[in-house]
Amino acid sequence: MASKAKSRKRVGTLEDRFMDAVRELSGGGKVSVKNAALFNKLGWIEERYTTTKDRLRKNGLIRGGPGGTMSLPQNAASPSPKPLKAFISYSHADAAIKVDLLKHLTPLSRLGLVEAWHDGEIETGDKWADAIKGNLESADIIILLISVDFINSRYCNQIELTHAMEREANNTTVVIPVIARNCLWQEELFGSFQATLKGTSIASFKDRDEALTLVAADIKEKALSMLAKKNGVAPS
Numbered sequence: 001m002a003s004k005a006k007s008r009k010r011v012g013t014l015e016d017r018f019m020d021a022v023r024e025l026s027g028g029g030k031v032s033v034k035n036a037a038l039f040n041k042l043g044w045i046e047e048r049y050t051t052t053k054d055r056l057r058k059n060g061l062i063r064g065g066p067g068g069t070m071s072l073p074q075n076a077a078s079p080s081p082k083p084l085k086a087f088i089s090y091s092h093a094d095a096a097i098k099v100d101l102l103k104h105l106t107p108l109s110r111l112g113l114v115e116a117w118h119d120g121e122i123e124t125g126d127k128w129a130d131a132i133k134g135n136l137e138s139a140d141i142i143i144l145l146i147s148v149d150f151i152n153s154r155y156c157n158q159i160e161l162t163h164a165m166e167r168e169a170n171n172t173t174v175v176i177p178v179i180a181r182n183c184l185w186q187e188e189l190f191g192s193f194q195a196t197l198k199g200t201s202i203a204s205f206k207d208r209d210e211a212l213t214l215v216a217a218d219i220k221e222k223a224l225s226m227l228a229k230k231n232g233v234a235p236s
Helices: 002-007 012-023 033-042 046-058 092-110 128-139 148-152 154-169 206-229
Strands: 063-065 068-070 085-089 114-117 141-146 172-180
Touching: 012 033, 033 046, 033 068, 046 206, 068 085, 085 092, 085 128, 085 154, 085 206, 092 114, 092 141, 092 148, 128 141, 128 154, 141 148, 141 154, 141 206, 148 154, 154 172, 172 206
Parallel strands: 085 114, 085 141, 141 172
Antiparallel strands: 063 068
8 A cells, every 4th residue: 555655646635735845845855945935836825825834843844944944854854754553442332433433544544644453454364362462562552442332341441451551651652532422431541641522522423524533633633743753853
């Protein structure tokens, strides 16, 4: 899949198009770029240009310079690093929500930000416990799809959640709770973590796609921040 993504021109998000234009005008980060030249090349309205530029500066992917110029941090001049690995921990009672979540995370995969893994990818003949453990250990992000069934699941709690919390305590992964259905999740081990949608459940939305679009946006923001730090660029 990675080779196909490289072989065709990406339309991508506004951020992608902005960064592609900066790389082109700067010769891959060799020189600074004037705002006026970049603005003219993109042909956007001023509000779109300014908003996109500010988002990229906030995430440390571009730097402002003297005389209305901008440049790429040294590590951002080269192609983006490998996407972050995301492990989805969920109860099978919430399989339908998980499937829809994966659909909404697909654009993040196309952008090279996040590659999601779940137990549905275990193939015939694989040792499922080993596959789960291996992907838990290598995950940069562990997404907890929370519901009363997740909380009551022995495997989710004693295996996946325990491992996730151990890795988070060692600063080797980021835990992101996504509240699938209302429950007393605040009383659990992960209750102190900031959940997507500010803790509002997906089920409380009339339109599930609306909820999951916002969830994916939250995860995208976190992924951009993590990749900037991974690239050695501290967000400003």
